[in-house]
Amino acid sequence: MGDERELYTLKTIAETLNRSTDLKPMLQAVLEDLLSVTGLKTGWIFLSTDKNKFTCEADVRLPAALAQHDKEPMCKGTCWCLNKYWDGRLNQAVNIIECKRLEDAVHFKTGDTEGLTHHATVPLTAAGESFGLLNVGSPGKESFSNDELTLLESVAFQIGTAIKRIQLYQDEQKRAENYLKLETLTRELWRHECADDLISAIVQRTGESFNWPLVGYFLKSKPNDVLHSIYKDGKLSVVNEAFSAETMQEMNEAVQNEKPVALKKNTFLLHPNPSIIHALEVKVRDEHIGILFVIEESFSKSDREILRAVADHMALAIEQSRVNEKRQELILSEERNRLARDLHDSVSQKLFSLSMTARGARNILNMPSVLSDALQDIQQLSQEAMQEMRTLIWQLRPVGIEAGLMTSLKTYAIGLGLSPTCDVSGFKLLPRPIEEALFRIGQESLNNIHKHAGVSEVTLYLQITEQEVCLTVFDKGSGFNPEAVGDFTLGLKGMKERASLLGGTFSIVSKRKNGTKVQVRLPI
DSSP: OOHHHHHHHHHHHHHHHHTOSOHHHHHHHHHHHHHHHHOOOEEEEEEEEETTEEEEEEEESOOHHHHHHHHHHHHSSOOHHHHHHHTTOOOSOEEESSOHHHHHHHHHTOSOOTTOOOEEEEEEEETTEEEEEEEEEOTTOOOOOHHHHHHHHHHHHHHHHHHHHHHHHHHHHHHHHHHHHHHHHHHHHTTOOSHHHHHHHHHHHHHHHHTOSEEEEEEOOSSSEEEEEEEETTEEEEEEEEEOTTTTHHHHHHHHHTSOEEOSSOTTSOOSSOOEEEEEEEEETTEEEEEEEEEOSOOOHHHHHHHHHHHHHHHHHHHHHHHHHHHHHHHHHHHHHHHHHHIIIIIIHHHHHHHHHHHHHHTSTTOOHHHHHHHHHHHHHHHHHHHHHHHHHHHHSOTTGGGOHHHHHHHHHHHTTOEEEEEEEOOOOOOHHHHHHHHHHHHHHHHHIIIIIOOOEEEEEEEEOSSEEEEEEEEOSOOOOHHHHTTOSHHHHHHHHHHHHTTOEEEEEEOTTSOEEEEEEEEO
16 A cells, blocks of 8 residues: 555544544444445454453444354454453454454354455554454455555554543543532432431442442441441342451452452352452541442443542541431430439429428327328328439439449449349440440339339349440349230330340340349440
8 A cells, every 4th residue: 555545544534533422433434434445345343451351343344154143253252363362462463364253154154254264453552551453354365464554553543542532531421420420419418317327328329329230338347347238239228247257358358459359259149240349448537437339340440439439428427427426415415414403403392392391290289190190191202202203313314324334333223222233244345325225224124123123132244245235134033924014114115115226135034933134235
């Protein structure tokens, strides 16, 4: 080919490439133009960025043997040119002696090759990045000259540059769309105050917004991380299942290296086939609180950016929910203190005045015995009411709980006239909500022993491990039939509700004349 012909070819190809930002139509148009100006008859373009994966994105005048069954021979299997490309042995335009796809068609008599036996193949590259292969040929043509190969290399470079340009354009377009979706997602997140609801909402909305096949979140926990929830096949599932360190190896590798990792097996029973996992650490003030992950085969740079943004927003939202919980605790504590003050300043004082009035009235001379007995009853009842009021005020405002859970329960038991024996196993700083729930349940148990057990001895046992805390309150009193009582008493119902709200369990074992054991277990 002469220089003029070569320049004309490159000019025609450049004009075609600059007319489109849609990849597939562009490749089809440029391949048609290339064959037209070079006089070649047949060509096709393979795109491949991963080994053993490729697509036939454009083709012109394929022989019947390759075009049959909706071009199935061009979309499946491997060939010599692709194998060399994947092995890194195809760095420039080369002659292919024979085409394996055409050779297979002849060997297995699957169709007419129309005289096409050989083709030239050229890698599509730009800026050190490879995108696929350009293949061209004509019936009866078994080799290409150096000038022809040089021209094809120039064309392939133009095509590779155009592919890169379109990819960058599409990435920017996708990035803009993703950030619009992120804005909508984050607006919805701040409506959730509960951390559990917040996590589930993030997992679900992330999967829905970005069309990722599987999104999930692991809560950081000792000794095993807990899979909180996953969004898969358009459905959210709250799992709350613990996974061992061995099982989490690939997940942790993806987090630590900040790179996608291929799952070698169906580790999490989440996806039917070995897949690529993308995982990011979720941190609040340098505290590792969880892992947000996506299982997706193709994951672009902009996808990872958006996943990072979601993880950061998630951390902020979780921290805000923690602050809200603390604020609610403070509001509740202030309300209890206010109620305790009001009861002390009003009802307690009036009960005291009533007791003193009844006592003074009884000292009046020549009072009928019936009236004196009535005043004595009023005095006794008012004193008992004052005692119960003091207990209620102490429950509302438990002075001394800062000294420790068992110390506070022991002090409370002694205040009721009981003789407590206390034992503690394990040590761990308990979260305030757990400590307060145990204290309230312990209080109610001690109240029941004081009122109904008929004994003063009581045993309190607190067992703390890394995973949970267990409080047991035991007496050898009169006991009762729990089945007969059920949940009808307000005290028992309240204890069960407190344990349930924190994800724990509550149990009572009791028999008449055989004592009672109350036990509550709460996860830490």
